[in-house]
Amino acid sequence: MAENAAALYHKQTKYHPATIGQGHSIDWQNPPSQFKEYAGAERIDLRPFLPTTENENWQAEAVLRDPNGPFALPVLSRILFATNGVTAIAVGGEQQMFxxxxxxxGALYPTDLYVLVRDHADIPDGVYYFHVRDHALIEVYPKGLGPGGDQMFERLARACFNDPVVAQASVAVVATAVYWRSAWRYGERAYRRCLLDTGHVLGNFDVIAPRMGVGLTAIGGFVDDEVAELLAIPFEKEGILGVFPLYDLAKFSDIKAGPSARSCGDDDGRVEKDAILTVHNAGAIRRGQIAEAGNVGSEPFLVNPKYEFAEGVKLKPATDVSDQxxxxxxxxxxxxxxxxRALTVAELSDVLAFSYRPDLKQGPEFLPRYFDTGLLETFVVVNNVEGLAAGVYYFAPGFMELLKVRTGDVRRETYHLCLGQELARDAAAVIIHTADLEAATKRYGSRSYRYLHLDAGHIGExxxxxxxxxxxxxxxxxGFFDDEVNELLAIPERELCVYITCLGKAAE
Ligand SMILES: Cc1cc2nc3c(=O)[nH]c(=O)nc-3n(C[C@H](O)[C@H](O)[C@H](O)COP(=O)(O)O)c2cc1C
Structure with a gap:
């Protein structure tokens, strides 16, 4: 069988010790802009609605019970700020870094957010771009005038296979990635980072929205060019990665979410002008290409039977980190x-529990909305955790158990495979997400590549x-030497490393 576009792209963008640094040169004179400007467009300033100090209660009653409804400006302003707002500015000479x-x-920020609005007390119906630096919604076009015409939400719902939550929504967020912002530095491998970065943004969004009384569902299956057209963005420069309709969290029990992930079917073998476009378009869903209702459904975290009977260490979370x-x-x-320096087992457990086994005390509406975590697997390299032998473990989220793959100090290998980054050497634990790409593409076609990286970024956040x-x-x-990760974890080539997170004690 011919390799599908996702497998080919992955192979093409592996880092190898002998070739890293070759093939892509950075044009330092032309760094990409991190923001889009819509000159002369109407804007809604969201800054006046932000708390001015960290101590101000973000979830103040007055904000959450706004008479203008669950999506009132103070709520939207805070959600967008905590999702992707500017939380620090570095000044160097005349330059400001946000x-x-x-x-x-690389602090390149390829992810953009758009907001579709209808029937809002303070925001005219329309499509808006969330301008991160200005903390403002900039009108892309008002209802009736742009590609969405009078039917923005109807068209969005249709592009999402008549998803019931979109059909009823009055606010929906769409996440995109502008490839060049990341590709400027990372070349073809940037698509992986665009997806991971966007996963991190979604991680924040998913945490903050329900805490502000706003529910969201995650839709990864949509007709790509129909959503791009609705946002009036160029399909060859910017990819749509997810659609997130909002609802009033008080109505959680009435919400019937549609599927979070759909397949794009088989690749058509089309080659575009670069590797990023080729893999993104191979993962695109086209109208009429797949059965409207078929090929859907995601799974919770599964345990790879290979490790089921390995010697295990039960993890016991000690602190609920979700408060504030x-x-x-x-x-x-x-x-x-x-x-x-060492982590305690409790610290490692708390971090893993929040990411994989959130405390149900708060209710199911606070569970993370991943696309399909059944595709991902997690390994933990223990460098220095009190009470745990150094070595490689497979993490079984359902059982909160670390299953032993091998013991022994692998710090040197981990340091090397993370391109010699000291973070990996000095981490107490290194968490590695992997996936069986063949199994994933059987389920979702090349679109699986998006879900894998978006979910890994989301968990990472x-x-x-x-x-x-x-x-x-x-x-x-x-950045890691892909094949060396496989060697360290003793996994076959069809399983790939998606993402790595280093965890430990920070220097002062
Ligand atoms: C997908 C992803 C990959 C990253 N890879 C690295 C890396 O390889 N080495 C590193 O030192 N930092 C890495 N970072 C951290 C970024 O450098 C950092 O997020 C960026 O400089 C912005 O700073 P901040 O996270 O403090 O806001 C990565 C972050 C993300 C989201």
Whole structure:
């Protein structure tokens, strides 16, 4: 069988010790712009609705019970800020660098958010671009005038296979990635980072929205060009990655969410002008290409039978990190230096529990909305965790158990495979997400590549905020020697490394 586009792209964009650094040169004179400007467009300033200090209660009664409804401006402003807003500014000479609530590989921020609105007390019906630096909604076009005409939501619902939540929504968020922002630095491998970065943004969104009384569902199966047309964005430069209709969380029990993931069917073998477009378009769903109702359904985290009977260590979470987690989002930064000092098993357990087994005390409406975590597997490399032998473990989320793959100090291998980044050497634990790409593409075609990386980024963000809440150090790692990860974990080639997160004690 010919290799599908996802497998080919993955192979093509592997890092190898002998060839890394070849093939792509960075045009330092022409860095990409991180924002889109819509000159002269109407804008809604969201800044006046932000709390001015961290101590102000984000979930104040007055905000949550706004007479203008669950999506009133103070609520939307806070949700968008905690999802992707500017939480730090670095100044160097005349330059300003904006750092955001969500991390991004190389701080290049390919992810953009759009908001569709109808019947809102303060926002005229229309399609809006969330301008991160200005913290404003910029009108892309008002109802009736742009490609959505008078039927924006009807068209969005149709593009999402008549998803019932979209059909009823009055606010919907769409996440996209502008490839060039990341490709400028990372070349063809940037698509992986675009997806992972967007997963991190979704991680914040998914945490903050329900805490502000707003529910969301995640839709990964939509007709790509129909949604791109609705947003008036160029299909060859910017990919739609997810559609997220909002609803009043008080109505949670009435919500019948449609499927979060759909297949795109078989590849048509089309080759586009670059590798990113080829893999993204191979994963696109086209009108009429697949049966409207078929090929759907996702699974919870599964356990690979290969490890089922391995010797295990039960993890016991000690702290519920979800209380006031929004403060951790606002304070989050990627740790630049770890110390090598030990984590406790409880700290590791708390981080993993928040990411994989959120406390049901808060109710099912607070469970993360992943696309299909049944496709992902998790390994934990233990460098220095009190009470755990150093080595490689397989993590079984359903049982909160670490199953032993092999013991022994593998710090040197881990350091090397993370491109010699000291973070990996000095981490107490290195969490590695993998997936069986063949199984994933059987289920969803090349579109699975999106779900795998978006979900891994989403889990990565939950690990980030949990770590920050516990006072730990954390950083994502998007650059690694792919084949060496397989060697370390003793997994076959068809299984691939999706993402790595380093966890440990931060240097002062
Ligand atoms: C997908 C992804 C990959 C990343 N890869 C690395 C990496 O390989 N090495 C590293 O030091 N930081 C990495 N980072 C962290 C970014 O450098 C960091 O998010 C960015 O500089 C913005 O800073 P902040 O996270 O403190 O806001 C990664 C982050 C993401 C989301």
């Amino acid at each position: 750092f955001r609530a969500a991390p991004s590989a 987690i929004e403060i951790a989002i606002l304070r989050r930064r990627s740790t630049r230096q770890l110390t090598g 939950r690990m980030n905020v949990a770590a920050i809440k516990l006072g730990l150090g954390v950083s994502g790692i998007g």
